[in-house]
Amino acid sequence: MIKMERHSTPEDVLSLKNTRIFIVGDIILDTYIEGKVSRISPEAPVPVVLETHRKAVPGGAGNVAANVASMGGAAFLCGRVGNDSEANVLKGILEDFGIDIHSLIISKEIPTTTKMRIVSGNMLTSGAQQIVRVDKEKNEQITQEEETRVLDLYENFLKFGGNRCLIISDYGKGFLSKTLIRSLIKLSKQYHTPVVTDPKSEDVFRYAGSTVIKPNLNEGRSVLKVLKPGSLFSNFDEEMNTIADCYLETSGSENLVMSLSEHGVMCKGKNIEGTLKINTHALQVSDVSGAGDTLISFLAMSLAAGLSIERATELGNIAAGIACGKAGTATISLSEFLEALKIRNEAIHPEKLMSLDSLVQISQDLKIQNKRSVFTNGCFDILHAGHVDYLQKARSRGDLLIVGLNSDSSVSKLKGPSRPVQTSSDRAAILASLACVDYIVIFEEDTPIELIKALKPNTLVKGADYTIENTIGAKEVLSWGGNVELISLLPGRSTTSIIQKAQIGE
Numbered sequence: 340m341i342k343m344e345r346h347s348t349p350e351d352v353l354s355l356k357n358t359r360i361f362i363v364g365d366i367i368l369d370t371y372i373e374g375k376v377s378r379i380s381p382e383a384p385v386p387v388v389l390e391t392h393r394k395a396v397p398g399g400a401g402n403v404a405a406n407v408a409s410m411g412g413a414a415f416l417c418g419r420v421g422n423d424s425e426a427n428v429l430k431g432i433l434e435d436f437g438i439d440i441h442s443l444i445i446s447k448e449i450p451t452t453t454k455m456r457i458v459s460g461n462m463l464t465s466g467a468q469q470i471v472r473v474d475k476e477k478n479e480q481i482t483q484e485e486e487t488r489v490l491d492l493y494e495n496f497l498k499f500g501g502n503r504c505l506i507i508s509d510y511g512k513g514f515l516s517k518t519l520i521r522s523l524i525k526l527s528k529q530y531h532t533p534v535v536t537d538p539k540s541e542d543v544f545r546y547a548g549s550t551v552i553k554p555n556l557n558e559g560r561s562v563l564k565v566l567k568p569g570s571l572f573s574n575f576d577e578e579m580n581t582i583a584d585c586y587l588e589t590s591g592s593e594n595l596v597m598s599l600s601e602h603g604v605m606c607k608g609k610n611i612e613g614t615l616k617i618n619t620h621a622l623q624v625s626d627v628s629g630a631g632d633t634l635i636s637f638l639a640m641s642l643a644a645g646l647s648i649e650r651a652t653e654l655g656n657i658a659a660g661i662a663c664g665k666a667g668t669a670t671i672s673l674s675e676f677l678e679a680l681k682i683r684n685e686a687i688h689p690e691k692l693m694s695l696d697s698l699v700q701i702s703q704d705l706k707i708q709n710k711r712s713v714f715t716n717g718c719f720d721i722l723h724a725g726h727v728d729y730l731q732k733a734r735s736r737g738d739l740l741i742v743g744l745n746s747d748s749s750v751s752k753l754k755g756p757s758r759p760v761q762t763s764s765d766r767a768a769i770l771a772s773l774a775c776v777d778y779i780v781i782f783e784e785d786t787p788i789e790l791i792k793a794l795k796p797n798t799l800v801k802g803a804d805y806t807i808e809n810t811i812g813a814k815e816v817l818s819w820g821g822n823v824e825l826i827s828l829l830p831g832r833s834t835t836s837i838i839q840k841a842q843i844g845e
Contacts, residue, residue, distance in 0.1 A: 356411035364400035364508030716743030
């Protein structure tokens with residue numbers, strides 16, 4: 340197996356926000372009742388749970404849609420729900436996520452699929468224990484009338500255009516018939532739209548034509564038993580490659596992405612040379628439920644954004660790792676993902692240089708998350724101890740530090756034709772190696788005022804050799820309720836003095 344060398348950037352992540360995803364499949368209402376257990380029931384030898392908390396979240400295809408919406412993508416959900424109170428609860432939750440629910444199919448005969456879990460303790464703690472799960476479902480096949488309705492809704496979605504993708508989220512509840520799946524894939528090909536399929540059936544041919552088919556390890560092994568019973572393997576990689584080949588040959592899908600539990604994820608197909616294997620990035624495993632939904636949502640958004648299958652697999656793997664660290668079916672936010680990507684890239688190769696447009700999006704998401712951004716600027720030509728001390732102090736003033744870096748031409752105007760000593764790309768690379776620096780943006784103008792107006796930081800930081808009156812952007816930051824801080828500098832440290840000493844030494 341091969342491993343990928345280049346790693347995804349924040350720009351890759353931000354491109355996911357400009358996507359339109361149509362999710363069709365089995366929708367589930369997941370409910371959780373948490374409580375304390377202190378006695379056994381006198382009526383039967385079962386624990387009595389004193390309820391302390393109750394919550395409901397979308398599951399199945401609903402969780403896939405929620406993951407798309409949480410990252411800023413446009414999610415259009417098509418599935419079957421009943422004409423019941425559970426459907427009303429579910430629709431309210433989906434709308435709160437910002438999911439388009441106009442394509443839901445309301446059935447008078449089929450109830451909303453519901454899974455109720457009763458848990459002893461708090462699911463956010465390690466001591467929680469699921470006592471029982473109660474399911475309500477009726478797995479009737481979709482009617483011809485409903486199939487026609489779904490195809491009409493999907494074609495209307497396709498006609499609108501945009502960076503789009505179809506997700507087929509099959510949980511085996513009867514909504515996704517073989518004829519419906521094939522018709523959806525046929526329509527997608529007519530409109531040059533990628534299809535990402537989450538298969539549950541061992542009849543993998545029903546998903547023929549998918550751009551990506553995404554089984555998990557257990558599903559892959561079940562299909563292998565059907566297609567190649569009695570197969571023996573000398574190692575794990577041989578088994579995984581055989582499963583991949585079975586899916587690709589039998590289903591006619593272009594690519595396979597298979598989640599391998601604690602082993603990470605693998606990718607194989609016509610759009611990649613060899614087999615790609617990426618190790619897991621789960622920082623702490625709390626609950627693997629819903630991780631597959633997270634993975635497939637990121638695969639779809641990535642392909643819709645025009646990213647390669649390798650990039651899509653890597654982003655999906657990181658996202659699934661974050662989801663595994665949360666209890667129950669859960670979604671992740673843009674800021675959570677960017678933070679996880681930053682931590683990962685710092686251990687490999689820091690990629691913090693951003694465009695202004697990308698940083699504006701990040702700043703907006705920070706405000707939604709009630710996090711404080713700090714902005715400072717400078718030439719940072721020949722980084723020295725004074726710079727490091729200053730930047731560390733600046734970072735301590737908030738949750739994230741953005742550094743505006745003067746371009747080479749801007750430095751020359753300020754410092755003279757002999758400066759900068761180092762190019763902007765080199766200066767940015769050195770700054771990026773500092774843990775206290777979160778993002779860097781290069782500006783061509785004489786001052787960073789346009790950056791400050793666009794980013795609207797909570798805190799503006801400059802050295803104590805400035806005053807608030809002569810600090811560029813201070814008036815603007817104060818006008819929107821931010822604050823300006825002047826930080827003390829280490830004495831005797833400057834780039835100019837370093838250059839002068841070097842020249843004397845020559």
